[in-house]
Amino acid sequence: MSTPNTPETRPVSELVGTSTGESWLARYSNSLMGVFGTPQRVLVRGQGCHVWDADGKQYLDLLGGIAVNALGHAHPFVTSVISSQLATLGHVSNFFTSPTQVALAEKLLELAHAPAGSKVFFANSGTEANEAAFKLARRNSVRGDGTRRTKIVALEGAFHGRTMGALALTAKKAYREPFAPLPAGVVHIPFGDLDALRAEVDDTTQALFLEPIQGEAGVVPLPDGYLAEARRITRDAGALLIVDEVQTGVGRTGEWFAIGDSGVVPDAISLAKGLGGGFPIGALITFGPENSALLSAGQHGTTFGGNPVATAAALATLHAIESQGVLANVRAVGEHVRSALAKLPEVAEVRGRGLLIGFDLAGPGGDTAAVPDGANLAAAVVEAGLEAGFIVNAPGPRTIRLAPPLILTADQADTFIAALPQLVSRAAAALNSQQEDS
Missing domain, CATH: 3.40.640.10 (Type I PLP-dependent aspartate aminotransferase-like (Major domain))
Structure with missing residues (x-):
């Protein structure tokens, strides 16, 4: 039996095949233990601070695999x-x-x-x-x-x-x-x-x-x-x-x-x-x-x-x-993000250092009463963010966590900060609609 030890790169798709995100998720539920619940998306590749799912949608990764992908995805070195x-x-x-x-x-x-x-x-x-x-x-x-x-x-x-x-x-x-x-x-x-x-x-x-x-x-x-x-x-x-x-x-x-x-x-x-x-x-x-x-x-x-x-x-x-001067980038971009978030009425409090950032949500335009009592606003913002092409995390019902690649740029971060007020509004509207339907 010959040993495949050739230097050329072979695509992973030769081993796993290709499919839609919906199909992969169905196969996931049939084959993997449910300890993580249902995955939010099926991701197939990444480059720098971006990832793409099985259906070709691009996302800005502001979670970095939960603070893991320090240099982003597919760093050449x-x-x-x-x-x-x-x-x-x-x-x-x-x-x-x-x-x-x-x-x-x-x-x-x-x-x-x-x-x-x-x-x-x-x-x-x-x-x-x-x-x-x-x-x-x-x-x-x-x-x-x-x-x-x-x-x-x-x-x-x-x-x-x-x-x-x-x-x-x-x-x-x-x-x-x-x-x-x-x-x-x-x-x-x-x-x-x-x-x-x-x-x-x-x-x-x-x-x-x-x-x-x-x-x-x-x-x-x-x-x-x-x-x-x-x-x-x-x-x-x-x-x-x-x-x-x-x-x-x-x-x-x-x-x-x-x-x-x-x-x-x-x-x-x-x-x-x-x-x-x-x-x-x-x-x-x-x-x-x-x-x-x-x-x-x-x-x-x-x-x-x-x-x-x-x-x-x-x-x-x-x-x-x-x-590559990454630590200086972390300090500068982290300060930029925390300062920009603190200026938004939708944000009640900002915490953290460098590019480990947590912020508490107030509500659309700062109106806490616009969100149903006891609702998980942060989880709804995570879902709205995914629809808009951003990956963030909700460690608490009012808290969003950011732990992006350490190579994140201020311009990349600004796309999320600019979108956040609309994400909070969409999340609040979805929660109110759910309450009305229940």
């Missing part, structure tokens, strides 16, 4: 590096290493300004990076007097993932309750409440987990000074400070890490999403030799984590961000 690496060496398992794995670990330690003795563990996703962090926390269990720490503290509103350890850290009841009992010992405290933090973090605490900006809660930043005080409290208690930068890291806020300008040095940072520029990869950075020694040989592992292709994709992504 990233795709060329991935193709080259895959044609050279794709997978070896972690019985071995590869040059790309070592080089990426070194680069992340450099970008994090990690002290000597710091280390990196590679996974395949954000939830897996947080599973590794959960295990790291569990290893911080023995106190100086020989008694044991038993508690992990997380914040209300937190989202750290859906696997069992990460889910125990996640605060949303709808995600947690179907899978109880979850790993024990996790306590959630009110978001941003320093008094609650001081009361809960003590010498029985293994670790405090937090996000600098809670994305799934609607893009909600920690209050000023909270992170620094959290560092002081955890250090005094002997607890680890573990910062989840899965969504905020890799330039999303205009800096490599959202905590970058805080002066705080955590004990660990989890990363994923934008790290691979669309290719699945996660990472846990541990700071200093003591923290890095908490997990030893055989205590954790992964088959695919840190494989040559994923680490090559991440190296290419970081190189492009660094060499």
Whole structure:
């Protein structure tokens, strides 16, 4: 039997065929588990900040695969590096290493300004990076007097993932309750409440987990000074400070890490999403030799984590961000978008940093009474946006989240901002029509 190993590019359609969006969705419902509900569209290709669906409609992607496609779609440098690496060496398992794995670990330690003795563990996703962090926390269990720490503290509103350890850290009841009992010992405290933090973090605490900006809660930043005080409290208690930068890291806020300008040095940072520029990869950075020694040989592992292709994709992504002035673009365009949104009467509040932006909707022309009580205005705006050619996300009934490619231009963003008042009006009209029909 011959092996098809020819250099020419073959279209994916040769393997999957072509069809309409309606037909693909019918086939989807017959073959895939319904954990994501019904997909909103069937997307077939992308270029830069745009994607196209199976029926040929173009969309401006202002969600970026939920903060994943840092350099947009089909970035030529990233795709060329991935193709080259895959044609050279794709997978070896972690019985071995590869040059790309070592080089990426070194680069992340450099970008994090990690002290000597710091280390990196590679996974395949954000939830897996947080599973590794959960295990790291569990290893911080023995106190100086020989008694044991038993508690992990997380914040209300937190989202750290859906696997069992990460889910125990996640605060949303709808995600947690179907899978109880979850790993024990996790306590959630009110978001941003320093008094609650001081009361809960003590010498029985293994670790405090937090996000600098809670994305799934609607893009909600920690209050000023909270992170620094959290560092002081955890250090005094002997607890680890573990910062989840899965969504905020890799330039999303205009800096490599959202905590970058805080002066705080955590004990660990989890990363994923934008790290691979669309290719699945996660990472846990541990700071200093003591923290890095908490997990030893055989205590954790992964088959695919840190494989040559994923680490090559991440190296290419970081190189492009660094060499093409992407961080400056994030800061400038992010400020432009937040400022423009704040001027619209349809927008009640704007939050976020860089190109992680959340805004709360008021109603058409600012009239909150124009929307039926209890209606999910944000979800209706998402649907109206799709019809108009924009992809955005609704993490709450009045909240829209934007996490576009970091290469988004101000002109591209302005097309959405100009359309938003009409989208809100259409959404409100649709909701009122539904109420009248019910």
